Amino acid sequence: MLAACILSGILMQYIVNSRKQRRLRLLAKLRAEEQAKIRLRTAEDFHDEIGNKLTRINVLTNVLKNKIELNPETTRILNQIEDNTAQLYGGTRDILWSLKPSNDTLYEILNRIRDFGIELYQDTEVNFSLTGIEDKWSSYRLPMDMSRNLLMIFKEALNNGLKYSGAKNVSVVVSMKTKGVLQMVLKDDGKGFERQTVKKGNGINNMHIRAERLKGKLYLDSRPGKGTIMNLTFKIPPNR
Amino acid sequence: MARDLDIRVAIVEDDETIRDGYAFLIGNTAGYKIVGTYPSCEDALKKIEHDDPDVLLLDVELPGISGIDALPKFKKLLPDTHILILTVYEQELLIFRALGSGAAGYLTKNTPPEKIVAAINEVMEGGGPMSAHIARMVISSFKRNDSSPLTRRETEILEQIATGKSRKRIADELFIDLETVKSHIKNIYHKLNVHSKADAIKAAKDNKFI
Numbered sequence A: 001m002l003a004a005c006i007l008s009g010i011l012m013q014y015i016v017n018s019r020k021q022r023r024l025r026l027l028a029k030l031r032a033e034e035q036a037k038i039r040l041r042t043a044e045d046f047h048d049e050i051g052n053k054l055t056r057i058n059v060l061t062n063v064l065k066n067k068i069e070l071n072p073e074t075t076r077i078l079n080q081i082e083d084n085t086a087q088l089y090g091g092t093r094d095i096l097w098s099l100k101p102s103n104d105t106l107y108e109i110l111n112r113i114r115d116f117g118i119e120l121y122q123d124t125e126v127n128f129s130l131t132g133i134e135d136k137w138s139s140y141r142l143p144m145d146m147s148r149n150l151l152m153i154f155k156e157a158l159n160n161g162l163k164y165s166g167a168k169n170v171s172v173v174v175s176m177k178t179k180g181v182l183q184m185v186l187k188d189d190g191k192g193f194e195r196q197t198v199k200k201g202n203g204i205n206n207m208h209i210r211a212e213r214l215k216g217k218l219y220l221d222s223r224p225g226k227g228t229i230m231n232l233t234f235k236i237p238p239n240r
Numbered sequence B: 001m002a003r004d005l006d007i008r009v010a011i012v013e014d015d016e017t018i019r020d021g022y023a024f025l026i027g028n029t030a031g032y033k034i035v036g037t038y039p040s041c042e043d044a045l046k047k048i049e050h051d052d053p054d055v056l057l058l059d060v061e062l063p064g065i066s067g068i069d070a071l072p073k074f075k076k077l078l079p080d081t082h083i084l085i086l087t088v089y090e091q092e093l094l095i096f097r098a099l100g101s102g103a104a105g106y107l108t109k110n111t112p113p114e115k116i117v118a119a120i121n122e123v124m125e126g127g128g129p130m131s132a133h134i135a136r137m138v139i140s141s142f143k144r145n146d147s148s149p150l151t152r153r154e155t156e157i158l159e160q161i162a163t164g165k166s167r168k169r170i171a172d173e174l175f176i177d178l179e180t181v182k183s184h185i186k187n188i189y190h191k192l193n194v195h196s197k198a199d200a201i202k203a204a205k206d207n208k209f210i
Helices: A002-067 A072-099 A106-121 A135-139 A144-165 A202-213 B016-027 B041-051 B067-077 B092-100 B113-124 B132-144 B152-162 B167-174 B178-206
Strands: A127-131 A169-177 A181-188 A217-222 A228-235 B007-012 B032-038 B055-059 B082-087 B105-108
Touching: A002 A072, A002 B016, A072 A144, A106 A127, A106 A135, A106 A144, A106 A169, A106 B132, A144 A169, A144 A181, A144 A202, A144 A228, A202 A217, B007 B016, B007 B041, B007 B113, B016 B032, B016 B113, B032 B041, B041 B067, B055 B067, B055 B113, B067 B082, B067 B092, B082 B092, B082 B113, B092 B105, B092 B132, B092 B178, B105 B113, B132 B152, B152 B167, B152 B178, B167 B178
Parallel strands: A127 A169, B007 B032, B007 B055, B055 B082, B082 B105
Antiparallel strands: A169 A181, A181 A228, A217 A228
16 A cells, blocks of 8 residues: 555656646747847848848949949959959858748759759850759658758859850759768760869869768869769768 | 830939949939939829829838738829839848739849840830749749649749749740730739739748738
8 A cells, every 4th residue: 555655756756747747848948039039130130230231232333333433443343343242142042041941942042052052053055954853752851061062062063064165055953862962963065174173272172072971972073175074972861 | 205215214213322333223224314313102192193103112011001002092093004123132021012912023143234124124015023932932922822823834933933944944845936925924924913912821820920
């Protein structure tokens, strides 16, 4: 009889305790979510501020072009100011994009890369395509740094293609290999480059570094006159 | 009063540097005339009818009455004016709502002045700027509702835009006039207008924005 009382006492204690633990966990979770929201709002506010100031610089630069004597030197400097603000603008745009919770899927990041390519080659004679994106990948969550590294690799690669290759066709083909490994192959039919003689500028090094961060493999193959192929494979983390 | 041939442009933008800069750059371009600049919708709504602009550049990220909320009021005062909304960053939902409320197109503020002028021209000729990104958004919005008000041809053109092809290239590939493509796009915008109010609300709910 006494044993039964003690036992039920212990049991009740256990139940009360675990309820308390659950409540504490819930509170902690809510607090974390609230903080995340505040952080997000702060980031967005700041980026809006950046965007506004960048626009001012942009507009003022254009007004200046209209008001001063233009010579090759001044034109060059003004264009550099414009290029830098454009890149900054693009950068903040990317960060804002990546902060939106609904964009953290494989589907969204691949479409982002596609939109980037389309916009980049928009007013040119180059045919750009990115194919192979599957709708079901909108349920594959990617950690934010993974998305960012992936985007930066392709921004670099596509920008280089535009600047140096003189290609008429640029294609990216995406496919999911077995065991959750994604493969992305970028091909262009441009003039290619000699690996040894190309200055190891920041671009290619950066791409390799980012591929490492993805824990993936990056192969770059190019020969003068034969175009360029870039092959990136990396593992998609399993869904939580 | 005789109307000269310049395109009449009005600007509503709260940032003074940007507002004055745009006024200078556009006003300085041959064929365009600035007929009014305002720091807010409230100010603009009082006087803009008298300005009689052909095109209105409207910032939609204003303090006070937002450009989006004021859009129907502007449309009422100026039924024949083309309204181009301005945003700092392309915000899908914002643009969608604006297009659905009667905007003729949108521009991001970091667009170089030549392209702003080109967009003004385009909208005067009946087309509206539509990026591949927005086209993709429109397509998925119609898919989301399981029924599309678009004709087969319009859907085809929209899908081509979504892949990033230029209007001229689409016209060439489909063996039709550039004018025909532009007019299809105009119809798409019109149907979007009718369709997207309800969808913008649904999209907001799905994305947990509201």
